[in-house]
Amino acid sequence: MTEASEPQNNETISAQDIAELLEEYQQYRERLLNETLETAKRAKISQTATMARLEPELAKIDSVLEQLRQRQASLNPNT
Secondary structure, X not given: OHHHHOOOOOOOOOHHHHHHHHHHHHHHHHHHHHHHHHHHHHOOOOHHHHXXXXXXXXXXXXXXXXXXXXXXXXXXXXX
16 A cells, blocks of 8 residues: 555655545554454454454554654644
């Protein structure tokens, strides 16, 4: 999702582009978490086991979100 969503280095990215990416990643993270936990519940897999398997993916998403927030802050130093 990262490579397809982010523009090439030679393109300029606007604060609005970053805001949209942030929103998309936040929604994706929320949906992934909710749907995975719901599916695990139906399959009678413990929440602990589910979270242990899901945590690496959530960490990747959180890392991308943090990078986007930092980039957004660098474009909007007043906010």
